[in-house]
Amino acid sequence: MARRPMGGEEGGEDAVEEKEGEILTPEEQQAAAEKKKKRNQKKRARAKKKKAAAKALVWEKAATLSCGRESRLVSKGNLGKGELLWGTNEYYLSVLYTSHCGTHCGACYAEMGASKRWSCPVCKSFSLCEKCDKAEVKEWHEHECGLFCGVPVGMRQGDTDYLRFVCRFFAICCHGAPPASLPGSRLLSPTPELDEVFKLRGRGKSRTDIRFLDCLSTNEELQSEDFRSWCSNFAQLFERHVKFPAGYTVSDLADLLMRIRTNGLGFPCSDKHGTLGWSLDLYASFLDHSCSPNCEVTMDDGGKLLVRTLTDIQDGSPLLISYVDVESRTPKERRDHLFELYRFRCSCERCESGK
Numbered sequence: 001m002a003r004r005p006m007g008g009e010e011g012g013e014d015a016v017e018e019k020e021g022e023i024l025t026p027e028e029q030q031a032a033a034e035k036k037k038k039r040n041q042k043k044r045a046r047a048k049k050k051k052a053a054a055k056a057l058v059w060e061k062a063a064t065l066s067c068g069r070e071s072r073l074v075s076k077g078n079l080g081k082g083e084l085l086w087g088t089n090e091y092y093l094s095v096l097y098t099s100h101c102g103t104h105c106g107a108c109y110a111e112m113g114a115s116k117r118w119s120c121p122v123c124k125s126f127s128l129c130e131k132c133d134k135a136e137v138k139e140w141h142e143h144e145c146g147l148f149c150g151v152p153v154g155m156r157q158g159d160t161d162y163l164r165f166v167c168r169f170f171a172i173c174c175h176g177a178p179p180a181s182l183p184g185s186r187l188l189s190p191t192p193e194l195d196e197v198f199k200l201r202g203r204g205k206s207r208t209d210i211r212f213l214d215c216l217s218t219n220e221e222l223q224s225e226d227f228r229s230w231c232s233n234f235a236q237l238f239e240r241h242v243k244f245p246a247g248y249t250v251s252d253l254a255d256l257l258m259r260i261r262t263n264g265l266g267f268p269c270s271d272k273h274g275t276l277g278w279s280l281d282l283y284a285s286f287l288d289h290s291c292s293p294n295c296e297v298t299m300d301d302g303g304k305l306l307v308r309t310l311t312d313i314q315d316g317s318p319l320l321i322s323y324v325d326v327e328s329r330t331p332k333e334r335r336d337h338l339f340e341l342y343r344f345r346c347s348c349e350r351c352e353s354g355k
């Protein structure tokens, strides 16, 4: 029987079919309405997905990754003071400081207080607030929890930031990215511009699917002998107790620990808010430091990492944040502090001019 489209463009999503020249029976009307409802649901889901993808890529509108031996983010177009450049929790791998594990939610990082709902009875290092207490989060946490509890008790005592970070990283390598309600759900998304950095830095084959971690610098020659041997001992001990992702070696892990120290971003990354923990972020970890920054990184209540401009910025200028509180320190104290924490000698304009 010939059909004609109704309600919308010919053959379009909203088309409801009816028999030509006939009045539809109530059953047919109901079936047509059902069909239309389903089509609209699909359409809305597609639009939502598209919107989420556009939102996640918002940084691309504001910045370009300039690749080379030194890589950095530079502005794309002129930017105004106070502009939000990007904000998402989907691209970072993070941990709370050990002292905050029982007081802050392990998914959104909000302080829990009375809203604390769940604490992992096995590792006792991961809690969830009422909002984030979801089955899929607990299920995914079991992967990292199993790794954490597989190492000797001595390794789990005291400060466990590095250990928890490595457990989360291994869990992602072996079991895939966390669900959307945990940070880092898009860490395994393809990032062609990072492939470019990777190639330019001559790092050979990527060790894991979280490629940006291989791109970041280790500043190995500037690390202290003590820290280098700590990294190497940690990696060897870890290997004795935990199965490594295929192709990943003890020396890859020792390098990762150095990268954490050199590139870890405290969040919220400003001394006035205090720091809850730290992360390595696929994009923000390519922001260079300046003692007179033009951007700042903070975190919102839902755990999104926000990058905002502090000044007007001209097209093609580097986007610069301050890794430490600079105003309360003399130039020498600033430089020493940066070296102590991040192992690099600051060569920003302000330091070069001795101010």
Ligand SMILES: C[S@@+](CC[C@H](N)C(=O)[O-])C[C@H]1O[C@@H](n2cnc3c(N)ncnc32)[C@H](O)[C@@H]1O
Residues within 6 Å of the ligand: 069, 070, 071, 072, 215, 216, 217, 219, 262, 263, 285, 286, 287, 288, 289, 290, 342, 343, 344, 345, 346, 347, 348
């Ligand atoms: C978080 S990364 C930023 C991305 C980095 N430029 C890269 O190529 O991977 C931090 C590293 O960048 C370099 N860096 C950032 N800001 C700097 C500055 N003001 N002076 C000298 N080196 C800097 C240092 O090597 C530092 O360890």
